[in-house]
Amino acid sequence: MFQIPTRQNKSMLLFAGLVTTVYAIAMMVTNQLSHHENADVLSMAIALDMVVLVPLAFYFLVIRRRGYSIIRLAPVVILSLVLASLIIPKDHQQALHVLEIIVFPLEFGLLSWIIWRAFRALKNAGRNSTLDPLEQFRQAAFGLLKNNRAAGVFASEIGVFHYSFGSWRSKAHCPAGFNSFTHHSRSGQGGLVFAFLVLMAGEGFAVHLLLERWSLIAAWLFTLSTVYGALWLFADFRATVLRPILIGDESIHIRAGLRYTMEVPKSLISEISHQQPDFGKENLNLKIMGPPTHWIILSESIEAEGPYGTRRNVRAIGLEPDDGAGFEQALMKLNGD
DSSP, rough: OOOOOOOHHHHHHHHHHHHHHHHHHHHHTTGGGGGGGGHHHHHHHHHHHHIIHHHHHHHHHHHHHHHHGGHHHHHHHHHHHHHHHHSSSSGOOOOOOOOHHHHHHHHHHHHHHHHHHHHHHHGGGGGGTSSSSHHHHHHHHHHHHHOOHHHHHHHHHHHEEEHHHHTOOOOOOTTTTTTEEEEEETTTHHHHHHHHHHHHHHHHHHHHHHHHHHOOHHHHHHHHHHHHHHHHHHHHHHHHSSSSSEEESSEEEEEEETTTTEEEGGGGGEEEESSSSOHHHHGOOOOOSOOOOOEEEEEEEEEEGGGGGEEEEEEEEEEOOOOOHHHHHHHHHHHHH
16 A cells, blocks of 8 residues: 655655765766866866765755764765765866865764763763663763664774773672672683684784785785774673673673673573573573583573674573572572572
């Protein structure tokens, strides 16, 4: 059945039509620039349409109509600059270079403002001590972006650098009224991460030299991705140490580094087992390698928040607490056994 488009959908369709028209005209005109006597004027007009008109249309037709945060304008501006540099011939990019000089400081300032807001939220964490730094980052990001997935991505990115470089004097997060249980020593996560880092360093250097013979850009992109991967592994280990599992009076707050966070009400905990249950994809193993020693089995599925804002339904959570006996006793006490 045909449905009449809503006002918001109409604005999206209008924006899509405008973008299609701008890019169609730009591609048609740029093919004729080399034969036109006013090539510089036309290239300036194209650059303004792609880098200024399109983001402005996105702001008025999408952001304002839907009540989104202005932060969402940033990737549109960057993408517009990238596409303009690909479409406009290099001999006619003078106006585009001027726009880049103007836009990138604004983008940098916007990013700095977001980071400042996130770290200010972290500084004020004492006002809400039940939230650890990673959750503080996510809360601050959601206040700016109004989108759970985008906030998760931002929190994960900032969390990588915070736990790698900014957490050396931090203590494990354990609010008053909770019992904390670490789960990084018995599992050998520190040794595994160290071995992975050594392996990544050696192989990364060798692959960089091989790729450099083919493409210097590809070699450095690979190296940067390897460095980021190593940084993520190290940050995840630090986050695992500083974000122990918390057991309170009404729930268990399960945290596994930068990977997963979930709060399980005591009413949903049906069994503590040493054997892996048969729930298929709803089994979540929180150990880096090897089988867990404990499985928390739930009476129904809950949603766990993963890295970069991903979500996953879980029915059983596998882990290896450093104090297995104390962990079991705390869970039995939580369930009133």
